[in-house]
Amino acid sequence: MDGTHDIGGRQGFGPVTVEGNRASFHEDWEKRINAVNGALVGKHVYNMDEYRHAIERMEPRHYFAASYYERVFTAVVTLCVEKGVFDAQALAAQAKEGVPLALPSAPGRAPERPLAEFAVGDKVRVKQQFVAGHVRMPAYVRGHVGTVVRVSPPYPFPDAAAHGLSADRQPTCDVLFNAADLWPGAEATEVCVGLFVSYLEPA
Numbered sequence: 001m002d003g004t005h006d007i008g009g010r011q012g013f014g015p016v017t018v019e020g021n022r023a024s025f026h027e028d029w030e031k032r033i034n035a036v037n038g039a040l041v042g043k044h045v046y047n048m049d050e051y052r053h054a055i056e057r058m059e060p061r062h063y064f065a066a067s068y069y070e071r072v073f074t075a076v077v078t079l080c081v082e083k084g085v086f087d088a089q090a091l092a093a094q095a096k097e098g099v100p101l102a103l104p105s106a107p108g109r110a111p112e113r114p115l116a117e118f119a120v121g122d123k124v125r126v127k128q129q130f131v132a133g134h135v136r137m138p139a140y141v142r143g144h145v146g147t148v149v150r151v152s153p154p155y156p157f158p159d160a161a162a163h164g165l166s167a168d169r170q171p172t173c174d175v176l177f178n179a180a181d182l183w184p185g186a187e188a189t190e191v192c193v194g195l196f197v198s199y200l201e202p203a
Contacts, residue, residue, distance in 0.1 A: 001053075001106065001133060004060040009140030009182065030069040037076050046079045049162035053134035054078045055106045057102035078102040106132035108163025111170060111198040118173050122148045123203035126175075126195060134162035137199045144181055149192065150174040157196060170197050 007013060025031045041048060054075035058066070066074065078101040081088050091099050109131065118124060128143045129135075136158045154169035161167035172194045180187040 001056055001131060001135065001138060003056045004058075004063050005056045006139050008138050025069075033069055033073045033076060037072055040076065040080075045083055045085065047156075047161055049134060049156070049158040049167075050128060050164075051075050052136075052158075052160040053105060054102045054136065057105055059100065059103060062100055074100065074102055074164060105134075105163065108133040109159050110165055111157045111160065111168060111196075115170055116197055116200065116202070118148050118151065118197065118200060118202075120148055121148065124148055124173065124175060125201040125203040126200055127201055129199070133159060135159050135199075137195060138193060139174075140182055141177060141193055141195070144177055146175040146177040146193075148173045149176045152194065153194075157198060159198075172196050173200060175200070190193050 025034070037051065040046060041051065052075075055063075055071045057078070058071065058074055062074070063071065077091055077099060080086055081091065086147060088099070088101065097190075114193050123145060125145045126137065126141045126143060129137065131137075150173070151172065152172045155173050156167035157170055158167075173196075174194050177191045177193065179189045179191050182191060
C-alpha cells in the first residue's frame with residue numbers, strides 16, 4: 001500500500017542522523033513489547049508480514065507521532081484484537097483509556113503465475129503496480145530498470161502472507177540501480193534493493 005510508512009527516497013525529511021553506540025531500548029516497556037511480539041510470531045499467532053502491515057495501517061498522524069516501539073505496540077495489540085486473543089473493550093479496560101488501533105486492511109493478492117526466473121546479470125524493470133494491501137515494493141523504484149546482482153532463497157510472498165492468503169515461496173532478487181536514474185541530479189552512486197520476483201519483469 002502507498003501509506004505514510006513508504007518514505008524511502010522522498011525529499012523534505014532532512015539528512016539521516018547517525019548516532020554511535022545508541023542504546024536499543026530506553027525504557028523497560030520497550031523490552032517487554034519487543035519480547036511479546038517475538039513470542040507471538042514464534043507461536044504463529046501472526047506472521048512478520050501481518051506485523052509489518054499492521055504498522056503500515058496506522059493512522060498517519062499516529063504513525064508519525066509514535067516512536068519505534070509505540071508502533072510495535074500498536075501492531076501487536078491490533079493483531080491480537082483481529083485474531084481474537086482479546087477484544088478492544090478488554091484492552092481499553094485494562095489500560096483505563098482508549099488504545100488507538102491500526103486502521104482496517106484492504107485485501108491482499110496472490111502472486112501472478114507463471115513465475116518468471118531471473119539470474120545474476122539480468123536487466124529487470126520494476127512493475128508499475130499500486131497495491132491496496134501489503135507490498136514490499138518501494139515506490140521510488142517502480143518503473144525503473146536495474147541489474148540483478150544476487151538471487152536470495154525463497155520466502156513467502158508478502159502481498160499474500162500479510163492477508164492470510166496462501167503464500168507460495170518465491171525468490172527475491174537484489175537489484176542494483178544507478179541513483180541518478182531514480183533521482184535525477186543525485187550523486188554518482190548505486191542503490192541495491194531486494195525485490196520479490198513477482199515485482200519484476202524483463203527489461
